[in-house]
Amino acid sequence: MWSPRHRYWASEPRLPNPLDTGALPEIDLAYRTHRRLARHRDGTTAHTWAGAVTTRWYDRGHHMARRWQQRLVRLTADNPTLTATDGGVSAALLARTVVTYPETVALARALVTLPRAVSRIPRGPAAYRHARALAHIADRLELPRLLVPPDDLLWARLHHHNPP
Numbered sequence: 571m572w573s574p575r576h577r578y579w580a581s582e583p584r585l586p587n588p589l590d591t592g593a594l595p596e597i598d599l600a601y602r603t604h605r606r607l608a609r610h611r612d613g614t615t616a617h618t619w620a621g622a623v624t625t626r627w628y629d630r631g632h633h634m635a636r637r638w639q640q641r642l643v644r645l646t647a648d649n650p651t652l653t654a655t656d657g658g659v660s661a662a663l664l665a666r667t668v669v670t671y672p673e674t675v676a677l678a679r680a681l682v683t684l685p686r687a688v689s690r691i692p693r694g695p696a697a698y699r700h701a702r703a704l705a706h707i708a709d710r711l712e713l714p715r716l717l718v719p720p721d722d723l724l725w726a727r728l729h730h731h732n733p734p
Contacts, residue, residue, distance in 0.1 A: 579668045584659055587651050589668055593644040600672040603679060610682050620677035623723045624670040633713065634673055641669045673711055680710035681727070703728055 579597070580588035591597045607613040627633050645665055646652050652661045662669075684703055707724070708716035718725045 581667055582664050585651060585664060587649075589645060589652065589665065590648045591645070591668060593648045594641060594668070596641075596672045597668065600675040604675045607675065607679055607682060612682050613678065616681040617674065617678040619681060619723070619727050620674045621670075623677060623727070624674045625666065626723055628666055628670050633716065634670075634711070637673075638669050645669065676710050676712075677707065677724075680707045683710075700728055 577590065577592045577598070578588035579591050582589070604617070607617065610616075628635075628638060642662060642665055645668065646661050652665060684706060704716045704718065708714070
């Protein structure tokens with residue numbers, strides 16, 4: 571995981587050294603948010619869901635692809651061992667967890683606060699309630715809007731945990 575004191579990320583066993591995250595100040599903020607989120611009764615479950623969602627988005631190049639590409643460029647500039655790994659594994663794959671971490675934490679926080687945000691919406695058509703839920707999540711992810719197809723994990727999460 572991440573060491574706030576030293577600003578190193580050490581979760582990928584295929585790398586010879588931990589990743590220096592000094593060029594990614596957003597990791598520090600996300601880590602502090604994650605620590606607060608971990609105290610919430612639904613925080614761990616929300617983080618697990620968020621991790622699965624952002625991993626799929628990353629692998630498919632969705633939503634925050636440009637943001638993640640820029641973060642990967644900054645990360646690889648400070649970590650030459652990331653691009654010189656054996657075994658043919660790409661830097662994009664090896665750094666996926668650290669690159670998506672801020673959005674994973676933001677999404678987890680949105681999922682935890684979603685029931686309260688959605689409960690303020692008057693009962694009405696399910697499509698309207700789900701659109702408001704997606705607007706809440708987009709706001710937390712700092713996106714202008716968020717559109718998810720029916721086969722997206724986030725769509726499944728919204729329909730399973732926040733029925734109409």
